[in-house]
Amino acid sequence: MIRTPYLNSIVSRETLEKINKYCDFLIKYNKKLNLISKNSEVNIMSRHIEDSAQLLKYIDTKDKNILDIGSGAGFPGIVMELIKNDLNLKFNLEIVEKSPKKCTYLQELCKYLQIDVAIHNYDVKDLKNNRFDVIASRAFKPMLTFLNILEESAINFRKILLLKGENYQLEMNEAKKYWEINCDMHESVTNPTSKVFVINSVKRI
Template sequence: MIRSKYLDSFVSRETSRKLYQYHQCLMNNNQKMSLISKSTEREAYIRHYEDSAQIIEYISNQDENILDIGTGAGLPGIILDLIKVDKKLDFHVNLLEKSPKKCKFLKEAIRLLDLDIKIHNADVSMVRNKNYSVVTARAFKPLGTFLNILHKSNIKFKKLILLKGEKYKNEILDAKKYWEINCELHDSITNKASKVFVINSVKRISA
């Protein structure tokens, strides 16, 4: 197992112990269902936990709640909840996932770690009229598709934080055909070719 220098630089012993418990729970369940790609198991601390954790840098103590859409194994939602105490933050995490099997895993992990997280077992396109301080998503949908879903579902946010891979430029260009987007692009700490999008506002400019 390759550990994360970033996480080790600020998490307490207690958080580190909980991260390891989460890791073991994830590894056990990954044998039965595909929560993360098997080829990334050995590097899970960096590829998945550190990658998810870097979002915390863009969350402030004014952010009260987070909705993590298409959370899968709880990435980034569970990781953010685990580390928030080390950054003196106090937000409430909601996880949205359409797969009942993955929700069963989330329930097990949350109980094991004794976390106060709400799970919503639903398809995001069926959700209506919600309002969150922060909406997050990792490895979910292309930006334009995602903005359309949020718009149709009337899911409002103050900040939208997305982890994006190598195709991020095309995603922004495509989305900008239909949306005016106020977006900060930050370098990912786990992959030079990836970015963290911090979107502060969006406005639809064409149908």
């Protein structure tokens, strides 16, 4: 079983076992579906699992429903779902993912891990439910495109959590030309060049 100091500090042994089962399942499917880059398979814990898990720092007990947009392999949503009980969080997770193959994989994964997640095989623009406490997303679209998509989808939210890589400043500058963004930016625990954005509100300029 792979162990890491950060995960060890927040999760039970039982959860860590489930996370390891998740990683094995993902790597098996990765051969067919290209869910994550092959090079990142050896660093799956820090590169993908811990990266996703850190979003739980910004969830509180008021957050009852979370939408993960463009989850792909299950990041960040499935990781958050697996760990939530260890942190006494009680949210329901929904995922919207437009690839049918990835949705089949996600459904089989949830069955295998015995977790209850609503998986919608839609383009996010066609999502029926549009009211969520939290939108969480990773490696989905640049920030400007992301905010434009949310507007087009008429999705309401209290908070957006975004994991952003080294181009975060360029993305932010571009988005701020069109949107007033009220947000906090936090250091990533997995990568010194990445940031976690907690967006509390946005308004089109």
